[in-house]
Amino acid sequence: MLALLFPGQGAQTEGFLHSLPTHSAVRATLDEASQVLGTDALALDTADALRSTIAVQCGLTIAGVAIARALAEEGLAPDMSAGLSVGAYPAAxxxxxxxxxxxxxxxxxxxxxxxxxxxxxxxxAAVSGLTEHEVATLAARRIEEGEPPVYIGNVNAPRQIVVAGADAALDSFIGRALAAGARKATRLAVSVPSHCELLAHASDELTVYARSIPFRAPRGVYIGNRGGRPLYTADAIRDDLATNMRYTVRWFDALTVMQEMGVRVAIEAPPGQVLTDIAREHYPEMVALAASTLAFERLTATVQRRLHSE
Structure with missing residues (x-):
């Protein structure tokens, strides 16, 4: 079985849309995006543009859909789709x-x-080397001591946790995490406190907005962000997308479910290879490939060969 994985904000790099494969489906997707947004889609990946959350999230959605369409034209439609944070949109x-x-x-x-x-x-901020429980304990201790809170935003792997909060709180928490034995703790290229209660009001507004958008039951399996479980109805997927900014992304649970349901080959959409690295580390029996690191022809040939060898 084939899965497509779509990265979230923080994966973006300057020029990532310009680096997409030369393929008719990619060109058509860029053209469609330009019409919908009323601006040249290829202007979204400049250094200046990437300072905007709007440009980053739209750009990641475009890149994900472009590669998914190109793969589908080559006979590689996914059995399962999952995305981290905004990556859930191209997954849908x-x-x-x-x-x-x-x-x-x-x-x-x-x-x-x-x-x-x-x-x-x-x-x-991303913290490596501590468990979710250890990070949650450190966060609770801050509150007990009267310090500004931080929140667990993503559980990307058993010892790869992302926390959200104010800049000063994050900088302080990084020091606390390193002192507690974290292997690494660094700020991410994200300028909003994603996936926590700080975005509850924004999530409520997006939920209202989403009521007017038509959703359908998925053809393939969609793996949700909040629960890391398959979602099979239009309403469930709408709710997952509209509210995921407010809740912890349980990415490792989603990856585990895909592995348990039979995924043997996973392709990570551009840009980057963070999700590929997580899959390779924890599920080495799963063939994980980052589309941004392989020529498109080589990617499709490799996937076809791996799928046919199962």
């Missing part, structure tokens, strides 16, 4: 639950709400 498109133009409009509204709620002074 790839499994047929949501039209691309509607996904792009919803992502733009999502990013506007997130950026409007916290235009500056907030963000995310």
């Amino acid at each position: 498109v790839s499994c047929g639950a949501l039209a691309f133009d509607d996904a792009l409009k919803m992502v733009r509204r999502r990013a506007e709400l997130m950026e409007g709620a916290y235009p500056s002074g907030y963000g995310l």
Whole structure:
């Protein structure tokens, strides 16, 4: 079985849309995105543009859908789709639950709400080497001591946790985590406090907005963000997308479910290879490939060969 994995904010790099494969499906996706957004989609990956949450999230959605469409034209439609944070939107498109133009409009509204709620002074930090319980204990201790809170935003792997909060709180927490034995603790290129209660109001507004967007039952399996479990109805996927900014992303649970359900080959959409690295470390029996690290022809040939060898 084949899965497509879609990265979240923080994976973006300057020029990542320009680095997409030369393929008719990619060109068509970029053209469609430009029409929907009313601006040249290829202008979203400049250094200046990537300072905007809106540009980043729209760009990641475009890249994910572009590669999914190109793969589908080569006979590689996914059996399962999952995305981390905003990556859930191209995942919903790839499994047929949501039209691309509607996904792009919803992502733009999502990013506007997130950026409007916290235009500056907030963000995310990644902590490696501590468990979710250890990070939660450190976060609770801060509150007991009267310090500003941080929140667990992502559980990407058993010892790879992302926390959200104000800049000063994150910087302080990084020091506390390193002192507690974390192997690494660094700020991420994200300027909003994603996946915590700080975005509850923005999530409520997006939920209202999403009521007017048509969703369908997925053709393939969609793995949700909040629970890391398969979702099979239009309403469940709409709710997952509209509210995921408010709740912890349980990515490792989602990856585990895909492995347990029979995924043997996973392709990570551009940009980056963070999700590929996690899969390779924890499920080495799963063939994980980052699309951004292979020529498209080589990628498709490798996937076809691996799938046919099962």
